[in-house]
Amino acid sequence: MRALITALSLLLTLIGCSNSTPSTRYYLLTDPFSTQPAAAGCAATVKSVTLSPYLQRNNIMLQTTANELVPAVQHRWSEPLQAGALRLLQQCLAGSDATRGVEIDVHIDHLHGSEAGNVVLQGHWQTRAGAGETRKGRFDLRGAQSAGGYDALVAAHADLLRNACLDIRAALPDCS
Amino acid sequence: MTDRNDPNIDSPNPAADPEHTANVRGASRWSPVWIVPIAAIVIGLWTLVQHYLSQGPEIRVTFATAEGLVAGETKVKTLDVDIGVVEAVQLADDFESVRVRIKLEPQTAPLLTENAQFWVVRPHIGTQGISGLSTILSGAYIQLSPGDGAPGRRDFRGLDEMPLTPPSTPGLQLQLLADNASSINVGSPLLYNGYQVGRIEDVSLDSDNGQTHYTAFIESPYDSLVRSTTRFWNASGVAVSVDVGGFNVRTESLEALLTGGVTFGIPEGLSRGLPVNDGQTFYLYDDIGDLTENPHVNAAEYTLLFDSSIRGLEVGAPVDFRGMRVGTVLSVGLQEWDALWDEDRGTAMPVIVHIEPGWLGEDTAAAADAFAQSLNAAVQSGLRASLAIGNLLTGQLYVSLDFHEDVTADEVRNIEGALHLPTVASGLDQIEASVANFLSKLQQLPLEETLDNASTAMSQASQTMTTSRKTLNALTDLLQSDDINQLPASVTAALTDAQSVLRSFGPDAALQAELLESLQQLKTVLNDADAVIQTYERQPNAFVFPSKQPVDPQPQRGTP
Numbered sequence: 001m002r003a004l005i006t007a008l009s010l011l012l013t014l015i016g017c018s019n020s021t022p023s024t025r026y027y028l029l030t031d032p033f034s035t036q037p038a039a040a041g042c043a044a045t046v047k048s049v050t051l052s053p054y055l056q057r058n059n060i061m062l063q064t065t066a067n068e069l070v071p072a073v074q075h076r077w078s079e080p081l082q083a084g085a086l087r088l089l090q091q092c093l094a095g096s097d098a099t100r101g102v103e104i105d106v107h108i109d110h111l112h113g114s115e116a117g118n119v120v121l122q123g124h125w126q127t128r129a130g131a132g133e134t135r136k137g138r139f140d141l142r143g144a145q146s147a148g149g150y151d152a153l154v155a156a157h158a159d160l161l162r163n164a165c166l167d168i169r170a171a172l173p174d175c176s
Numbered sequence: 177m178t179d180r181n182d183p184n185i186d187s188p189n190p191a192a193d194p195e196h197t198a199n200v201r202g203a204s205r206w207s208p209v210w211i212v213p214i215a216a217i218v219i220g221l222w223t224l225v226q227h228y229l230s231q232g233p234e235i236r237v238t239f240a241t242a243e244g245l246v247a248g249e250t251k252v253k254t255l256d257v258d259i260g261v262v263e264a265v266q267l268a269d270d271f272e273s274v275r276v277r278i279k280l281e282p283q284t285a286p287l288l289t290e291n292a293q294f295w296v297v298r299p300h301i302g303t304q305g306i307s308g309l310s311t312i313l314s315g316a317y318i319q320l321s322p323g324d325g326a327p328g329r330r331d332f333r334g335l336d337e338m339p340l341t342p343p344s345t346p347g348l349q350l351q352l353l354a355d356n357a358s359s360i361n362v363g364s365p366l367l368y369n370g371y372q373v374g375r376i377e378d379v380s381l382d383s384d385n386g387q388t389h390y391t392a393f394i395e396s397p398y399d400s401l402v403r404s405t406t407r408f409w410n411a412s413g414v415a416v417s418v419d420v421g422g423f424n425v426r427t428e429s430l431e432a433l434l435t436g437g438v439t440f441g442i443p444e445g446l447s448r449g450l451p452v453n454d455g456q457t458f459y460l461y462d463d464i465g466d467l468t469e470n471p472h473v474n475a476a477e478y479t480l481l482f483d484s485s486i487r488g489l490e491v492g493a494p495v496d497f498r499g500m501r502v503g504t505v506l507s508v509g510l511q512e513w514d515a516l517w518d519e520d521r522g523t524a525m526p527v528i529v530h531i532e533p534g535w536l537g538e539d540t541a542a543a544a545d546a547f548a549q550s551l552n553a554a555v556q557s558g559l560r561a562s563l564a565i566g567n568l569l570t571g572q573l574y575v576s577l578d579f580h581e582d583v584t585a586d587e588v589r590n591i592e593g594a595l596h597l598p599t600v601a602s603g604l605d606q607i608e609a610s611v612a613n614f615l616s617k618l619q620q621l622p623l624e625e626t627l628d629n630a631s632t633a634m635s636q637a638s639q640t641m642t643t644s645r646k647t648l649n650a651l652t653d654l655l656q657s658d659d660i661n662q663l664p665a666s667v668t669a670a671l672t673d674a675q676s677v678l679r680s681f682g683p684d685a686a687l688q689a690e691l692l693e694s695l696q697q698l699k700t701v702l703n704d705a706d707a708v709i710q711t712y713e714r715q716p717n718a719f720v721f722p723s724k725q726p727v728d729p730q731p732q733r734g735t736p
Contacts, residue, residue: 057700059703064729074727075728080696083696115731117735144733145734148732152731153731
């Protein structure tokens with residue numbers, strides 16, 4: 001009897017101390033113009049995308065102050081950000097055929113949003129050594145969320161990545 | 177009537193008593209008788225004076241011998257005219273010559289000058305020809321050749337033979353010195369371009385240095401051909417040379433061929449020089465070849481001391497500066513046999529050379545002095561003398577002057593009046609010293625031990641070779657076996673499999689992509705685990721009492 005009471009007391013205590021945890025949401029980078037065909041005759045493909053260490057996590061990063069970044073706990077990437085960025089850039093640059101022409105390596109230094117709704121994308125790219133001249137360039141893009149929330153934040157991420165892809169296209173002689 | 181003027185009357189007062197006084201007359205001091213003797217005396221004196229004045233000068237001539245001279249008979253002639261006679265022939269006081277007293281005619285007094293010459297004309301046969309044949313019948317006579325100078329001389333020394341050149345002949349008399357000119361005699365012609373312009377008048381031998389002295393006379397106007405740069409050489413005999421054209425025979429003249437002769441001229445390359453004076457001395461070269469080799473007169477003498485053998489270096493060898501002749505070797509070696517070693521010189525062999533500036537410029541004494549000064553400066557800058565080989569077949573040496581870099585500072589030294597040029601070992605000596613040094617070092621090497629070790633190593637190598645040969649044979653058999661023949665195919669197949677395996681690990685392989693993806697997922701998991709660990713660090717009882725999760729900040733709509 002005593003044991004029963006102790007167990008029940010413990011159970012009630014545990015129930016009383018338990019907290020409810022909010023559910024986690026997962027997001028996917030999607031190219032808003034993925035259905036449009038790539039530029040005809042663009043012989044380039046993205047072979048790799050590398051991220052800065054702070055982006056190598058499945059938390060969506062949000063800048064809260066000038067120097068503070070907060071990894072969102074309930075809002076996460078459904079796939080590694082590196083994989084999503086690679087897919088989006090490949091689709092944008094060469095359409096469905098990701099094996100043609102010059103190979104490009106992309107590195108993303110910064111890709112995050114802010115509480116104010118501004119998104120930043122910074123990084124650089126370089127063509128791989130092979131036939132022809134080696135080309136390289138930088139992109140520094142900023143955008144704004146069209147609406148509040150993480151869904152719009154992810155959409156803004158995808159927009160910036162597409163703009164970076166367009167900048168790379170413009171720098172390549174076969175794609176401009 | 178009494179004549180008052182009558183000198184025979186000596187009366188103090190002739191007017192007082194002309195009838196009772198005696199006429200006293202003194203005896204006359206002079207008698208007319210004396211007229212005759214006085215006249216005779218005067219006439220005698222006058223005759224004596226006239227006789228004395230009509231006598232010609234009396235001279236004394238000393239001859240070596242009185243052969244053919246007879247007192248009272250032997251005549252004295254000049255230009256074949258009798259002008260005197262020998263009065264007495266006597267022995268001289270030293271009993272080594274004869275004194276001949278000669279009475280000449282009065283008008284010959286002006287001929288007795290300081291340079292008048294007397295000689296006895298006798299029959300004579302010589303290289304100049306036959307002379308004096310007329311004296312065979314008439315007897316010998318004394319010939320007078322009047323010279324120039326002041327008259328009044330009365331004592332003469334007679335010549336043994338007729339002088340070749342009369343003393344009054346205008347021209348130039350020179351002295352020639354020769355080391356060896358046996359073919360030149362008195363009377364030998366002096367030639368210029370084959371034309372006789374003079375002759376040798378006298379020959380004598382200098383017993384001190386063995387040189388022959390010749391007195392040469394060149395007649396005017398050809399004496400102007402002789403200048404300070406003129407060179408004399410022996411033109412006697414015949415010069416024979418052989419070239420591709422055949423034999424060449426050359427002689428100056430028949431007389432030169434028979435009696436010897438001397439030619440002179442200015443060698444090519446020398447300036448005309450200055451006029452010369454009577455009695456100037458010249459060197460007589462042996463021949464034109466000797467002149468060509470040593471045409472210069474002015475030189476500076478230097479002594480060289482060589483530590484090596486001087487065999488092959490001869491007198492007359494050239495002294496060269498980088499191929500240009502600048503001098504001649506004058507003497508080689510020791511002059512005294514008991515001076516093999518000298519305290520100052522050591523055992524070095526002396527060589528005396530003449531540095532002749534004429535080879536490079538003017539052949540004058542001033543040029544020689546200037547050249548000596550420049551040579552001293554050159555020695556201070558490293559100029560040294562050395563022996564060099566002139567002919568490899570004969571071993572003839574010559575003296576070479578050249579600048580050397582690796583020499584100690586030195587200068588021209590004056591040792592007991594002789595100028596010494598510093599010397600260095602010749603190239604051959606240096607090579608010889610290097611070879612000797614190398615051989616001595618080689619001798620010190622342990623060659624026997626090395627050879628023994630090499631022999632041992634060779635025998636071991638031979639054994640190794642034998643073993644290797646056996647192994648090689650076995651390997652050949654192995655390689656020729658069937659199993660080995662099938663090996664390449666197996667290896668190829670294995671290599672192909674290995675290549676495909678490696679390709680699966682390549683940068684484009686799926687395996688690598690999967691590995692990278694796995695690594696990425698692992699990293700993500702670790703990042704999440706890191707967050708959990710931080711939570712438990714912050715709240716250890718979070719497992720039991722989980723903390724309330726903070727709500728993620730919400731991004732707002734941005735401003736484009």
